[in-house]
Amino acid sequence: MYITLSCLRATTIVVPTLIPKTKTSTFSLITSSSLSMSTYHKELAAAKKAACLAARLCQKVQKSLLQSDVQAKLDKSPVTVADYGSQAVVSFVLEHELSAEPFSLVAEEDSGDLRKDGSQETLDRITMLVNDTLANENAYSALPLSAENVLTAIDKGISEGGPVGRHWVLDPIDGTKGFLRGDQYAIALALLDRGRVVLGVLACPNLSLASIGMQTQQSSASQIGCLFSAVIGEGTFMQSLDGSSPVKVNVSAIENPEEASFFESFEAAHSLHDLTSSIAKKLGVKAPPVRIDSQAKYGALSRGDGAIYLRFPHAGYREKIWDHAAGSIVVTEAGGLVTDAAGNPLDFSKGKYLDLYHGIVATNQKLMPSLLKAIQESIDEKASSL
Ligand SMILES: Nc1ncnc2c1ncn2[C@@H]1O[C@H](COP(=O)(O)OS(=O)(=O)O)[C@@H](OP(=O)(O)O)[C@H]1O
Ligand SMILES: [Mg+2]
Ligand SMILES: [Mg+2]
């Protein structure tokens, strides 16, 4: 039996489907034995709803991006009306769907620049986008939101996180540069419970439902827009952003590194492409790197499109938890491993930043030992050549 799951219906339960698993597919469908009410089912439904609504806002903006929609932050990185609007929508929806729980949100954006003189027009545009996005949500009596309400919703993301209690972690648009290019980006939302990631949702509006891996022929007719979701101990699922039934996904089972392909940042400034190419060479990887923006890389990895994700930022860069929290649980619940370059698990309990040895590595359990060895050799060689 099928029941369509709309990701916008916050209370919908995952429903069993009974189609046999194909030999080549890394997807498997949910069986009735896996149907259980998880500890985080309410939070998962709210997170999916928030991410889908935010994705809708982002899609609307990406279709008709105006020059005035884009600004530079203090660190010179770009931010758009969609980053702010997405953060306001997610913050508002989570707080209203889970009103019985204390609400703490660690998020990338804040309203500082929007409160400055000369920002009124931008703020009005964001407020209009947020209200348009939430217009059909009749359950929210607080609508329509004023500009001040929108600023308040954005600033709920001020929490520092940490090892105590629950904290939502949000990147309202991960891969803003990809978003601006019309390429990949993700709305990445996770829940920390006592410092551990227990739930993650990744909305990837420009990612096809079909594989983007090297070996698979891409169909231009493939539907675009994926929603990945994972709850601790329950696996990772993928569905279309407009609400198909979720299918269970698994990371690649490839054991021979020569057959593996790897993902890395599109932006060379975000990861040392020369180091990753040396690692790939040592491993015997034949395929060229697949460079795509954002945590869409984690989503693609979770369904086996590629076998490895390598991320080695330039010296001095500190990774933020919102760039990895949702993606890491999406991969680990699909059977993969996500560690730093020494094989240590990522520690999300330290506040906004991750303390890492060199970089972040994700792959399956079989490939990880040889991958870590190749990484260490490449790091040592690079250090001795300096
Ligand atoms: N110098 C440097 N090094 C490493 N990482 C950086 C750097 N600067 C930014 N960022 C973060 O990278 C996030 C974008 O993710 P990706 O690198 O995977 O995508 S992309 O290739 O850059 O498009 C991006 O996330 P968003 O700001 O949400 O887009 C940043 O948090
Ligand atoms: Mg980001
Ligand atoms: Mg961002």
Ligand SMILES: [Mg+2]
């Ligand atoms: Mg940013």
